[in-house]
Amino acid sequence: MNHIALKMLMGDKGKYLGIVMGLTFASLIMTQQPAIFLGIMSRTYSFISDVGLPDIWVMDPKVQFVDDIKPLQDTELYRVRGISGVEWAMPMYKGLLKARLFDGRFQTCNVVGLDDATLIGGPPVMLEGKIDDLRRSDSVIVDIDGARDKLGKPSPIPGGKPIPLKIGDSLELNDRRAIVVGIAKVTRTFQSQPVIYTTYSRAKSYAPRERKLLSFVLVKAKKGQDLAELTRRIRETTGLAAYTQEEFKTLSFEYFIHNTGIPINFGTSVLLGFIVGAAIAGQTFYNFTLGNLMQFGVLKAMGTSNWTLLRMILLQAVLVGSIGYGLGVGLTALFGFAMRHTILAFKFPWQLLLFSGAGVSLICVFAAVISIVKVIRLEPAIVFKG
Amino acid sequence: MNPAVRCQNVIKVYDTGGQKVTALNGINLDIAAGELMMLVGPSGCGKTTLISVIAGILDQDEGSCEVFGENLLNMRSRDKLNFRAHNIGFVFQAFNLLPSLNAAENVSVPLIINGMKRVEAERKAITVLEHVGLGERWTSLPSQLSGGQQQRVAIARALVHSPRLIVCDEPTSALDHETGRNVMTLLKDVAMHKDRTLVIVTHDARIFDFADRIAEMDDGHIIKVKDSR
Numbered sequence: 001m002n003h004i005a006l007k008m009l010m011g012d013k014g015k016y017l018g019i020v021m022g023l024t025f026a027s028l029i030m031t032q033q034p035a036i037f038l039g040i041m042s043r044t045y046s047f048i049s050d051v052g053l054p055d056i057w058v059m060d061p062k063v064q065f066v067d068d069i070k071p072l073q074d075t076e077l078y079r080v081r082g083i084s085g086v087e088w089a090m091p092m093y094k095g096l097l098k099a100r101l102f103d104g105r106f107q108t109c110n111v112v113g114l115d116d117a118t119l120i121g122g123p124p125v126m127l128e129g130k131i132d133d134l135r136r137s138d139s140v141i142v143d144i145d146g147a148r149d150k151l152g153k154p155s156p157i158p159g160g161k162p163i164p165l166k167i168g169d170s171l172e173l174n175d176r177r178a179i180v181v182g183i184a185k186v187t188r189t190f191q192s193q194p195v196i197y198t199t200y201s202r203a204k205s206y207a208p209r210e211r212k213l214l215s216f217v218l219v220k221a222k223k224g225q226d227l228a229e230l231t232r233r234i235r236e237t238t239g240l241a242a243y244t245q246e247e248f249k250t251l252s253f254e255y256f257i258h259n260t261g262i263p264i265n266f267g268t269s270v271l272l273g274f275i276v277g278a279a280i281a282g283q284t285f286y287n288f289t290l291g292n293l294m295q296f297g298v299l300k301a302m303g304t305s306n307w308t309l310l311r312m313i314l315l316q317a318v319l320v321g322s323i324g325y326g327l328g329v330g331l332t333a334l335f336g337f338a339m340r341h342t343i344l345a346f347k348f349p350w351q352l353l354l355f356s357g358a359g360v361s362l363i364c365v366f367a368a369v370i371s372i373v374k375v376i377r378l379e380p381a382i383v384f385k386g
Numbered sequence: 387m388n389p390a391v392r393c394q395n396v397i398k399v400y401d402t403g404g405q406k407v408t409a410l411n412g413i414n415l416d417i418a419a420g421e422l423m424m425l426v427g428p429s430g431c432g433k434t435t436l437i438s439v440i441a442g443i444l445d446q447d448e449g450s451c452e453v454f455g456e457n458l459l460n461m462r463s464r465d466k467l468n469f470r471a472h473n474i475g476f477v478f479q480a481f482n483l484l485p486s487l488n489a490a491e492n493v494s495v496p497l498i499i500n501g502m503k504r505v506e507a508e509r510k511a512i513t514v515l516e517h518v519g520l521g522e523r524w525t526s527l528p529s530q531l532s533g534g535q536q537q538r539v540a541i542a543r544a545l546v547h548s549p550r551l552i553v554c555d556e557p558t559s560a561l562d563h564e565t566g567r568n569v570m571t572l573l574k575d576v577a578m579h580k581d582r583t584l585v586i587v588t589h590d591a592r593i594f595d596f597a598d599r600i601a602e603m604d605d606g607h608i609i610k611v612k613d614s615r
Contacts (some may be wrong), residue, residue, distance in 0.1 A: 001498060001499075003491075004484065004491070004495065004498070007484070007486045007487055007491070008484065008486055010486065011484075011485055011486020011487075012485075012486070035604075037546055054573070137465055252514065255556065294482060295482075295484050295485075298476070298478075298482045298484070299495070299499070300443075300474060301441070301443050301470065301475075301502070302470065302471065302472040302497050303467045303468065303469075303471025303472075303496070303497065304471075304498050304499050305464070305467050306468070377446070378445040379443075380444075381438040381443045381444040383443070383482060383555075384434045384437065384438055384443075384479060384555045384587075385518055
C-alpha cells in the first residue's frame with residue numbers, strides 16, 4: 001500500500017509541489033531567521049572568543065557585558081597576580097576611540113591594548129605582518145574588515161570601493177600617530193567597529209587622560225586549578241567581578257537578550273514564519289487529503305483498514321516533510337554560504353537543525369493528524385454517493 | 387440451498403439535521419448464488435442504501451442481512467473488512483479509479499489489500515485486463531482512457547480477487563447506450579458464473595434485459611420482484 005500512497009501523493013504534481021513548497025518555506029524561515037539571530041547574538045561575545053587564551057576575566061563588578069567598560073586602577077592587576085592559583089595575570093585595555101583618517105574623516109574604533117611584554121589577548125589570526133611588530137614604535141594592527149571598509153582611503157572614482165588600509169599606512173589616534181604594522185582577521189563584533197590592536201601602554205597614551213584605564217585583567221589558572229574556586233577566591237580577595245570565559249560570554253549574551261529588542265523582533269519573525277508555513281503546508285496537505293477522500297473511501301470499501309490508511313497518510317506526510325525540510329535547510333545553508341563574506345551575521349549550529357526539524361515535524365504531524373481523523377471517520381458508503 | 391444474500395426486515399433511518407428519513411423500511415429480499423439481480427426505482431427510494439448494507443459498508447438499524455450465511459452486523463470491524471476484501475467486488479457509477487495509478491495498478495489494488503505482493507498482483511491484473519479487452523492498455527492512466535474503457539478497468543478491478551458478490555452502482559449511467567450495453571455484456575460474460583452473484587443498482591431501463599430478476603423499490607420498500615429470465 002506504500003506504493004499506492006506515494007503514487008496518490010505525487011500523482012497531482014501541482015498539489016504535491018504546493019505542499020513541498022509550503023514546508024520548504026516554513027523550514028527556511030525556521031532556520032534562516034534563527035541563524036541570523038544566533039549570528040548576531042554570537043557577536044555579542046565574539047571578542048571574548050577571539051581573546052581565547054585566558055581562563056578568567058576580572059573586571060569591575062558593575063560591568064554588564066563585554067563592551068560595558070568600567071575601568072580599574074592598574075594596582076588591581078598586582079592584587080590579582082598575588083592570589084594563589086593564578087599562573088599569570090595580564091592587563092587589557094579596551095575602549096572606543098576616534099581615529100583620524102588619511103582624508104581627515106573621523107572613525108570610532110575599538111582599541112585593544114595588550115600587555116607590552118607578552119602581547120597576550122592579541123588577534124586570533126594574522127593575515128599580514130606579525131604580532132611582534134607591535135613592539136615597534138607607534139605600531140598598531142588593524143582588522144581586515146575595518147582596513148577594507150571604514151578605515152580605507154576614499155576611492156578616486158566617485159562611488160567606488162575604498163582603497164584598503166595597508167601596512168605602512170598611518171592614522172591618528174587622539175592626535176598621536178599610529179602606523180599600521182599588521183592586518184588581522186577578527187570575528188565581527190556586535191557594533192561592527194574597526195578593531196585596532198596595540199600595546200597596553202600605547203593604548204593608554206591614545207586614550208583620554210583618566211585616573212583608571214585598566215579594562216580587564218586576563219588570568220590564566222595554574223594547571224589543575226578549579227576555575228570556579230579560583231574565580232570565587234579572586235572575587236573575595238579583590239572585591240572585583242571574576243568570570244570564566246564561558247560565564248563572561250553568557251553574561252554578555254544575556255545582557256543583549258534582556259535589554260534589547262533583538263530576541264522579540266526575531267522571535268516574532270520566526271513565529272510568523274512558523275505560523276504561515278504551518279498554515280500553508282497544513283492547509284495544502286489537508287486539502288490534498290480532502291481531495292482524495294473518495295479514493296480513501298474506495299480503498300476503505302474494498303477492505304483497507306484504518307490502520308493501513310493511517311500508515312499511508314503518515315508516509316505521505318513524512319515524505320513531503322523530509323523533502324520540504326531538506327530543501328529549506330539546504331536553502332538556508334546556501335544563503336549562509338553566499339553571505340559568508342558580507343557583514344550579515346549568520347550562525348548555523350547543529351542544534352538549529354534539530355529545532356527546525358522539530359518545527360517541520362510538528363507541522364506535518366498536525367496536518368497528518370487532522371487528515372487521519374477525517375479519513376478514519378469517513379463512512380465507506382460515501383463511495384456510492386455520486 | 388441458502389441464498390447468497392438474505393435480507394430480513396432491514397430498516398435504515400438517516401438522521402439529517404434532526405429530521406429522520408427512513409431509507410429502508412422493512413426490506414425482505416433473497417438473492418441466489420449465480421443470480422444477476424437489479425435494484426430499480428426512483429431516486430431516493432433506498433436502492434443505494436440497500437446495496438451499501440448488502441456490501442457491508444453501511445450498518446442497518448434493524449433487521450438482518452446475511453451474505454453467504456454471515457450476518458455482517460454482528461461481525462467485528464476487522465472481520466468485516468476481511469470479509470469485504472475477500473468476498474465483494476465494487477463497480478461504481480463514476481468508476482472511482484485512482485487517477486495516479488495506471489490500469490494494471492488500479493486493478494491490482496484488491497489483491498494488494500488481500501496481502502499479495504505488488505509485482506505478482508500487477509501480473510495477475512494484466513491477465514484480467516486482457517479478459518476485459520484492455521491487455522494492451524495496462525500502462526494507461528484513467529485520464530487516458532474513455533469512459534467505457536475506464537468502466538472495463540473498474541470491472542476488472544471488481545473481478546481480480548475472484549469475489550463471490552459484485553455490487554454495481556449505476557454502472558452504465560455515465561456511458562452512452564452502446565457502450566453501456568457493451569459493458570453489461572462484458573459484465574455478464576466475464577463476471578457471471580454459478581457461484582457469483584451480481585447486484586446492480588440502476589435507473590437505466592435499456593439494460594433491464596440483462597437481469598435475471600428485477601426488484602422494484604419505492605419509498606424504502608420493495609414493491610415488486612419481477613423474474614425476467
